[in-house]
Amino acid sequence: MTVPSVVVHRDADVLAKAVAARLITRLVDLQSATGSASLVLTGGTVGHASLAELAVTPARDAVDWQRLDVWWGDERYVPTGDPERNETGARAALLDHVDLDPARVHVMAGPDKSSSAEESAERYAEELRRASRPEDHGPVPSFDVLLLGMGPDGHVASLFPETPALYDDRPVVAVHGAPKPPPTRISLTMATIKAAREVWVVAAGPEKAQAVRLALSATGIMQIPAAGARGRQRTLFLLDRQAAGKIPPGLGRIASP
Numbered sequence: 001m002t003v004p005s006v007v008v009h010r011d012a013d014v015l016a017k018a019v020a021a022r023l024i025t026r027l028v029d030l031q032s033a034t035g036s037a038s039l040v041l042t043g044g045t046v047g048h049a050s051l052a053e054l055a056v057t058p059a060r061d062a063v064d065w066q067r068l069d070v071w072w073g074d075e076r077y078v079p080t081g082d083p084e085r086n087e088t089g090a091r092a093a094l095l096d097h098v099d100l101d102p103a104r105v106h107v108m109a110g111p112d113k114s115s116s117a118e119e120s121a122e123r124y125a126e127e128l129r130r131a132s133r134p135e136d137h138g139p140v141p142s143f144d145v146l147l148l149g150m151g152p153d154g155h156v157a158s159l160f161p162e163t164p165a166l167y168d169d170r171p172v173v174a175v176h177g178a179p180k181p182p183p184t185r186i187s188l189t190m191a192t193i194k195a196a197r198e199v200w201v202v203a204a205g206p207e208k209a210q211a212v213r214l215a216l217s218a219t220g221i222m223q224i225p226a227a228g229a230r231g232r233q234r235t236l237f238l239l240d241r242q243a244a245g246k247i248p249p250g251l252g253r254i255a256s257p
Helices: 014-036 047-058 057-064 086-093 117-132 189-196 204-215
Strands: 006-011 036-043 068-072 075-077 145-149 172-175 186-187 197-203 234-240 252-254
Touching: 006 014, 014 036, 014 047, 014 057, 014 145, 014 234, 047 145, 047 186, 047 197, 068 086, 075 086, 086 145, 117 172, 117 186, 145 189, 197 204, 204 234
Parallel strands: 006 234, 006 252, 036 068, 036 145, 145 197, 197 234
Antiparallel strands: 075 186, 172 186
């Protein structure tokens, strides 16, 4: 696993703008080098704020949106259009405002389109398998950038502390009884997250500070799932000052005065 790099921004608003700018640069570079790019989206306040910032910057037009594959790290098992869905928030913030190829937007099915969360997870795993290439060396694509929010308990995607899903070796799992509503969800597993070339963990707020500190330490993933969220080539923790408040001095690079 890669050793995380930590970048600290002044506040949550600046953090969202910085994530948007960083995403544009990375996607343009990838498309210039390989012709396409893949991005895994996350939910949460900062995740959706970053997408909204991306939508309003003129630099967004540098991205060839038709050559971008969009995936999700997790989804709440509620119907299409429900405000609880990560997809709903992502569409409102960005996806409905850019010229994406609908065939390259890979959503996790809700109860209006599948009979159970288990079926939805199996279908998403199959979609991932079809998208993987020989050079990925596994059942899922090596995503170019995988975004993750992080909860105050250290959860990422819908992988919560001390739950069996953390050690599930399938690509995608159904999650029941999540401690944060809604209780039924679909999530990529840690193995799928670790297949990504780059993992960016984005967090803001003082309530995240302790979990950030533990996630950057040697803490086991059963206690702090974010401790296992690492990319194959690069791992970034993109934080505001409050979320970075408990990390050891000198660990984070201050990016915003």
